[in-house]
Amino acid sequence: MADATTYTYDVLVIGAGGAGLRAAIEAANAGASVGLICKSLLGKAHTVMAEGGMAAAMANNDDRDSWKVHFADTMRGGQYVNNWRMAEIHAKEAPDRVRELEAWGAVFDRTPDGRINQRNFGGHRYPRLAHVGDRTGLELIRTLQDHAIYLGIAVHMEHTVIELLLDGGGAAGAVAYDRDRGTFHVFAAKATVLATGGAGRAYKVTSNSWEGTADGHALAYRAGAELQDMEFIQFHPTGMVWPPSVKGILVTEGVRGEGGILKNSEGRRFMFDDIPDNYKPQTASDPEEGWRYVMNDKNARRPPELLTRDHVARCINREVKAGRGSPHGGVFLDIAWIKEKLPNSEEHIKRKLPSMYHQFKELADLDITKEPMEIGPTMHYIMGGISVDADSQETRIPGLFAAGECASGINGANRLGGNSLSDLIVFGKRAGEYAAKFAQQNGQPRIDTARVDKAIKDSLAPFDRGSKGENPYKVQQDLQDTMHNLVGIVRTEAEMREALTKIRALKERTSRVGVEGHREYHSGWHTAIDIRNLLDVSEAIAVSALERKESRGGHFREDYPDKVAEFGTFNIVTKRGADGSVQVSRLPIPPIPQELQQVIEEQKS
Amino acid sequence: MAQATFRIWRTQPGGGGAFQDYQTEVSEGMVVLDAVHRVQAEQAPDLACRWNCKAGKCGSCSAEINGRPRLMCMTRLNSLNLNEPVTVEPMRTFPPIKDLVTDVSWNFRVKKTIRKITPRPPDAPDGTYRFAQRDADRVQEFRKCIECFLCQDVCHVLRDHREFNEFIGPRFLIYNAQLEMNPIDTADRLQDLKDKHGIGYCNITKCCTKVCPEHIHITDNGIIPLKERVVSRFYDPVTRLLHMLK
Numbered sequence: 024m025a026d027a028t029t030y031t032y033d034v035l036v037i038g039a040g041g042a043g044l045r046a047a048i049e050a051a052n053a054g055a056s057v058g059l060i061c062k063s064l065l066g067k068a069h070t071v072m073a074e075g076g077m078a079a080a081m082a083n084n085d086d087r088d089s090w091k092v093h094f095a096d097t098m099r100g101g102q103y104v105n106n107w108r109m110a111e112i113h114a115k116e117a118p119d120r121v122r123e124l125e126a127w128g129a130v131f132d133r134t135p136d137g138r139i140n141q142r143n144f145g146g147h148r149y150p151r152l153a154h155v156g157d158r159t160g161l162e163l164i165r166t167l168q169d170h171a172i173y174l175g176i177a178v179h180m181e182h183t184v185i186e187l188l189l190d191g192g193g194a195a196g197a198v199a200y201d202r203d204r205g206t207f208h209v210f211a212a213k214a215t216v217l218a219t220g221g222a223g224r225a226y227k228v229t230s231n232s233w234e235g236t237a238d239g240h241a242l243a244y245r246a247g248a249e250l251q252d253m254e255f256i257q258f259h260p261t262g263m264v265w266p267p268s269v270k271g272i273l274v275t276e277g278v279r280g281e282g283g284i285l286k287n288s289e290g291r292r293f294m295f296d297d298i299p300d301n302y303k304p305q306t307a308s309d310p311e312e313g314w315r316y317v318m319n320d321k322n323a324r325r326p327p328e329l330l331t332r333d334h335v336a337r338c339i340n341r342e343v344k345a346g347r348g349s350p351h352g353g354v355f356l357d358i359a360w361i362k363e364k365l366p367n368s369e370e371h372i373k374r375k376l377p378s379m380y381h382q383f384k385e386l387a388d389l390d391i392t393k394e395p396m397e398i399g400p401t402m403h404y405i406m407g408g409i410s411v412d413a414d415s416q417e418t419r420i421p422g423l424f425a426a427g428e429c430a431s432g433i434n435g436a437n438r439l440g441g442n443s444l445s446d447l448i449v450f451g452k453r454a455g456e457y458a459a460k461f462a463q464q465n466g467q468p469r470i471d472t473a474r475v476d477k478a479i480k481d482s483l484a485p486f487d488r489g490s491k492g493e494n495p496y497k498v499q500q501d502l503q504d505t506m507h508n509l510v511g512i513v514r515t516e517a518e519m520r521e522a523l524t525k526i527r528a529l530k531e532r533t534s535r536v537g538v539e540g541h542r543e544y545h546s547g548w549h550t551a552i553d554i555r556n557l558l559d560v561s562e563a564i565a566v567s568a569l570e571r572k573e574s575r576g577g578h579f580r581e582d583y584p585d586k587v588a589e590f591g592t593f594n595i596v597t598k599r600g601a602d603g604s605v606q607v608s609r610l611p612i613p614p615i616p617q618e619l620q621q622v623i624e625e626q627k628s
Numbered sequence: 629m630a631q632a633t634f635r636i637w638r639t640q641p642g643g644g645g646a647f648q649d650y651q652t653e654v655s656e657g658m659v660v661l662d663a664v665h666r667v668q669a670e671q672a673p674d675l676a677c678r679w680n681c682k683a684g685k686c687g688s689c690s691a692e693i694n695g696r697p698r699l700m701c702m703t704r705l706n707s708l709n710l711n712e713p714v715t716v717e718p719m720r721t722f723p724p725i726k727d728l729v730t731d732v733s734w735n736f737r738v739k740k741t742i743r744k745i746t747p748r749p750p751d752a753p754d755g756t757y758r759f760a761q762r763d764a765d766r767v768q769e770f771r772k773c774i775e776c777f778l779c780q781d782v783c784h785v786l787r788d789h790r791e792f793n794e795f796i797g798p799r800f801l802i803y804n805a806q807l808e809m810n811p812i813d814t815a816d817r818l819q820d821l822k823d824k825h826g827i828g829y830c831n832i833t834k835c836c837t838k839v840c841p842e843h844i845h846i847t848d849n850g851i852i853p854l855k856e857r858v859v860s861r862f863y864d865p866v867t868r869l870l871h872m873l874k
């Protein structure tokens with residue numbers, strides 16, 4: 024580690040999306056010295072792309088809302104395999120976390136009486152999403168960023184962590200390289216918080232940016248932490264399918280919330296054909312009632328386009344496979360039709376969905392006020408992640424914490440829209456708080472120089488192999504195809520076994536990838552490093568999905584299409600064995616306290 | 629499929645740089661960022677560029693395309709003349725790092741010199757503030773900013789006159805504006821705007837407004853109202869007197 028610079032902090036936060044920024048703020052406020060590392064520039068993390076809003080039961084728009092209803096909605100959405108304690112904390116603390124953002128400069132849309140306005144979203148019983156038009160993520164990240172910069176936090180932008188460091192089994196910091204020059208840095212810290220976001224880049228079609236390579240999941244896994252619920256992946260039903268360059272980019276659920284309908288190539292509104300029994304009582308019986316719901320008629324029930332994301336995604340998948348898709352392999356999402364109902368529909372659509380209007384106008388040359396969009400499912404969010412303690416967000420490794428999308432628990436088998444942004448601020452805060460506390464009670468760990476040297480040597484190996492080695496982009500693409508085709512929306516035993524064989528072959532190929540040139544800003548080299556993470560995590564996804572022989576939430580098996588009660592009693596956990604192979608086990612869900620069970624029962628009616 | 633030529637700026641290791649032509653296939657619906665990525669994947673794996681969202685939301689992929697500051701991910705090839713080479717170069721106002729990537733850290737340092745929000749007490753014990761949507765509207769316009777820094781790139785005070793120590797640029801003038809207009813803020817930034825942040829350097833050429841991908845009315849809604857406040861505070865005799873007595 025001769026040429027590696029060393030920085031020393033009390034608390035090291037890896038990731039500067041909503042969760043990482045909120046953790047850094049809390050740790051700094053507790054008096055800790057804080058280092059914050061991110062792969063991009065500050066303010067560009069994936070959180071910036073979130074659109075719809077953040078869920079918090081402030082009851083500004085409907086005073087029947089409360090933490091209890093939010094808690095019950097989250098558990099129902101997660102099909103009861105959530106960490107109930109996290110769902111409880113989240114529902115109770117989200118309102119305070121959202122309100123404090125206003126004191127830090129956020130400016131949310133207002134209700135007529137001047138409070139924060141809240142909108143309806145799939146799976147939430149009452150209007151609950153605090154929002155700013157359709158750019159809520161930008162508001163969140165900018166507010167946290169602009170608050171954090173005054174707190175003396177040391178920010179290391181465009182740095183990528185390649186390995187976590189351990190001292191006697193506890194967290195000791197991390198090794199990273201900077202994109203500018205490709206040099207290595209050691210970050211020594213008493214406590215480390217992972218807030219690295221999602222894993223979308225394991226799939227061919229995704230709404231995630233290049234950053235979503237599951238680094239935190241893989242770093243923790245390699246360091247010996249447990250991953251949980253990895254089989255649960257959210258495919259958002261509506262991603263763009265054309266032009267090819269934007270395939271996967273998200274089309275907000277808000278389009279359907281404002282009256283957008285799904286149609287196949289025969290012009291049929293196919294969502295009415297398949298409404299699950301347990302949702303029938305809450306779903307409109309005909310298009311007319313669906314429209315009344317959109318127009319805020321409190322007696323009308325929601326249109327079937329607003330059923331849970333996993334269900335809508337599967338219905339679209341089915342239409343496409345049956346040959347009733349749109350020209351570019353999706354189905355039609357039509358908001359323009361509302362001109363039959365509203366005289367000023369063009370203006371209305373532009374006002375309600377400004378960034379969707381622009382996105383299609385500028386990227387697809389299509390006017391959504393006049394023509395239907397073509398859309399299809401896109402890998403959007405991973406419910407699974409690093410196992411953490413509900414209250415402190417500490418992982419199984421002492422001094423290592425995780426928050427946000429890279430952690431698991433709150434969402435169970437399926438995340439409700441809007442619950443991620445609130446998750447980031449509720450659990451980001453807790454992770455920062457407990458990490459600072461841990462740092463206060465523990466000394467500065469020793470740096471394992473052998474591990475540092477090995478991490479550096481391994482990551483430079485692709486240069487030794489040069490251009491004669493495997494092309495890293497090609498390996499990544501092959502992995503994305505494998506996951507998309509074999510561990511996608513609809514899964515089977517045989518296909519997943521095939522995927523595992525392929526993943527293991529890809530691991531072998533990865534040990535042969537080569538790159539040429541200088542280390543400065545070399546994206547081929549970066550890809551070579553990222554693949555390792557994607558492969559470890561893809562393997563954990565496939566292994567967990569094989570283990571869950573039922574269908575639930577974001578995990579659907581054609582060979583086991585039903586939900587099985589027994590599988591609702593445990594979570595599936597993967598861990599790296601001593602020989603480097605992946606170990607899978609079933610972790611019983613602790614019994615839910617009587618009071619919380621009662622809350623769930625009350626809300627069922 | 630059609631071919632097009634992209635004339636991309638490549639920096640050289642010792643400093644300096646030159647345009648280099650790359651021919652690549654183009655297809656319907658592509659944007660400049662796609663072409664750059666294709667060149668990267670097929671011909672120049674070490675070509676450096678920044679990007680994240682590919683949807684005009686993060687402000688990472690700023691560059692000068694045919695001499696105009698734009699987002700690469702929002703510039704469709706069918707809006708350009710492909711019979712001639714398309715030039716793609718980094719933002720020229722900021723120091724080069726590599727190829728299309730520039731050092732924009734000055735912007736992050738400038739922001740820290742601006743007085744942060746200082747909220748009045750909330751309107752309810754739970755932290756609720758009340759204000760009307762119309763008061764939110766004018767602030768929200770500025771908060772749409774994605775920090776692409778294209779306006780900073782085009783502003784002649786920075787680009788040609790290099791007044792980095794005297795002038796904070798249009799991005800941070802509207803950052804000030806959104807704080808000044810925030811209904812719950814109580815801090816006063818006018819003195820700083822005049823003395824530290826150089827609002828007087830802006831001569832309202834409106835070049836910044838023209839390049840803003842978020843279509844923010846930087847000058848009309850942000851800079852001009854701020855200038856008016858500064859003028860009435862410091863140059864209008866009556867308010868000046870009142871302010872001195874306060």
Ligand SMILES: Cc1cc2nc3c(=O)[nH]c(=O)nc-3n(C[C@H](O)[C@H](O)[C@H](O)COP(=O)(O)OP(=O)(O)OC[C@H]3O[C@@H](n4cnc5c(N)ncnc54)[C@H](O)[C@@H]3O)c2cc1C
Nearest residue numbers: 038039040042062069070075076184220427428441443444
């Ligand atoms: C288009 C879109 C719309 C969405 N809309 C909503 C919505 O309306 N409501 C909602 O609740 N949720 C929404 N989501 C989901 C939500 O945005 C994400 O789940 C959430 O933003 C994740 O935040 P995070 O802080 O966990 O991570 P991210 O915001 O993804 O940030 C991860 C950070 O970690 C850093 N990082 C990663 N790896 C490393 C490494 N190796 N070294 C150093 N740094 C690293 C990255 O650079 C980045 O700074 C949406 C998602 C998408 C894609």
Ligand code: SF4
Nearest residue numbers: 783830832833834836
């Ligand atoms: S209007 Fe002012 S800030 Fe904008 S480009 Fe011109 S001089 Fe610069």
Ligand code: SF4
Nearest residue numbers: 773774776777779840
């Ligand atoms: S004001 Fe517009 S041009 Fe300037 S940084 Fe913000 S989004 Fe970019």
Ligand code: FES
Nearest residue numbers: 680681682687701
């Ligand atoms: S990549 Fe985000 S704005 Fe272009």
